[in-house]
Amino acid sequence: MTTLSALFPGVSRLLPLAALVATLHAAEPMTSIRSGEVWADTEGKPVNAHGGGMLFHEGTYYWYGEIKQGKTYLPEVNKSWGGTRVDVTGVSCYSSTDLLKWKNEGNVLPAAKDDPASDLHPGKVLERPKVIYNAKTKKFVMWFHADSLDYAAASCGVAVSDTPGGPFKYLGSFRPNQGVWPVNVTEADKKDPKAPLVRDFERGQMARDLTVFVDDDGKGYLFAASEDNATMHISELTDDYLKTTGKYVRVFPGRLMEAPAVFKRAGKYYLIASGCTAWAPNAARSAVADSIWGPWKELGNPCQGDKADITFQSQGTYVLPVGGKQEKFIFMADRWNKDDLPDSRYVWLPVSFEGEKPVLRWMGGWSPR
Numbered sequence: 001m002t003t004l005s006a007l008f009p010g011v012s013r014l015l016p017l018a019a020l021v022a023t024l025h026a027a028e029p030m031t032s033i034r035s036g037e038v039w040a041d042t043e044g045k046p047v048n049a050h051g052g053g054m055l056f057h058e059g060t061y062y063w064y065g066e067i068k069q070g071k072t073y074l075p076e077v078n079k080s081w082g083g084t085r086v087d088v089t090g091v092s093c094y095s096s097t098d099l100l101k102w103k104n105e106g107n108v109l110p111a112a113k114d115d116p117a118s119d120l121h122p123g124k125v126l127e128r129p130k131v132i133y134n135a136k137t138k139k140f141v142m143w144f145h146a147d148s149l150d151y152a153a154a155s156c157g158v159a160v161s162d163t164p165g166g167p168f169k170y171l172g173s174f175r176p177n178q179g180v181w182p183v184n185v186t187e188a189d190k191k192d193p194k195a196p197l198v199r200d201f202e203r204g205q206m207a208r209d210l211t212v213f214v215d216d217d218g219k220g221y222l223f224a225a226s227e228d229n230a231t232m233h234i235s236e237l238t239d240d241y242l243k244t245t246g247k248y249v250r251v252f253p254g255r256l257m258e259a260p261a262v263f264k265r266a267g268k269y270y271l272i273a274s275g276c277t278a279w280a281p282n283a284a285r286s287a288v289a290d291s292i293w294g295p296w297k298e299l300g301n302p303c304q305g306d307k308a309d310i311t312f313q314s315q316g317t318y319v320l321p322v323g324g325k326q327e328k329f330i331f332m333a334d335r336w337n338k339d340d341l342p343d344s345r346y347v348w349l350p351v352s353f354e355g356e357k358p359v360l361r362w363m364g365g366w367s368p369r
């Protein structure tokens with residue numbers, strides 16, 4: 001058998017095996033979706049768009065994601081829960097018309113290297129960017145999880161652009177729903193001063209893993225892991241999508257859901273989310289509702305088959321309605337490598353349905369169209 005070191009005698013001694021394999025694969029153009037492999041862009045470089053989201057605009061897909069670059073390390077402040085990180089570099093954007101050939105449009109929201117006070121400073125946290133188009137203002141609006149190194153700020157960051165390929169102008173971060181109660185609050189909820197909902201009433205509710213969703217009527221919504229990740233909040237966005245209106249609902253109380261991905265099919269709203277285990281994969285959850293305000297009904301783990309209990313070793317990030325239509329959907333997920341975050345991979349799977357339940361099965365190599 002020919003070994004890698006026989007083929008590349010000098011190089012393989014210098015590079016770790018995984019990096020060498022990644023380098024070799026990266027040159028190959030994508031002809032099918034091969035989850036877990038290195039995906040090359042049109043220049044042959046690995047696509048770097050993690051925790052990402054997709055916008056379909058005028059026939060083109062725009063894939064935005066975290067640029068995971070540089071050293072992976074465990075900050076002192078994250079040691080209690082093992083949260084490794086890379087410094088913030090910015091948000092990438094790739095464009096494609098076939099979901100296979102991805103052109104790098106560049107870093108559309110670069111880090112603010114020289115401003116330690118900025119949310120975009122390399123020492124902060126910028127995760128799960130999602131971009132939506134506002135037909136009224138004709139602006140492209142990016143929402144992301146903006147946080148401090150210890151994840152205590154738990155805020156939303158918002159940026160805006162005139163074009164999908166950026167550059168995006170950063171508008172700042174905030175905690176949503178400051179000084180307002182959710183529409184489904186109970187008198188008992190309001191009375192417990194230790195409850196995060198009450199604790200955060202004045203300051204604004206926490207927002208960690210998040211996504212944004214635009215309904216058929218043009219209304220926008222924010223789904224965010226709130227209350228120390230225990231409970232999800234769904235908040236209505238203002239007409240310009242730049243803020244929340246103050247109308248919000250608490251859903252899945254105490255269920256510790258992260259990585260929300262929302263889509264609509266046949267008039268129903270669907271959520272696929274993960275559990276809360278840092279970078280380690282866990283079993284996904286799914287839920288359905290007739291109204292975005294609920295009630296939401298949990299439908300269980302959408303994954304079936306080998307490794308269904310760990311979402312095929314991945315964590316969801318977005319569900320893409322192919323071609324902008326509510327017919328075919330792709331579940332997009334990250335296979336995080338907590339020890340080498342830039343070498344995290346992508347897992348994309350078609351969503352099928354059994355009755356109203358979304359189902360995900362492993363697919364080894366498939367055409368996305």
Ligand code: DGJ
Binds near residue numbers: 083127128277278315
């Ligand atoms: C899980 C979240 O889904 C990710 O976005 C990231 O915040 C990691 N936790 C950090 O451990």
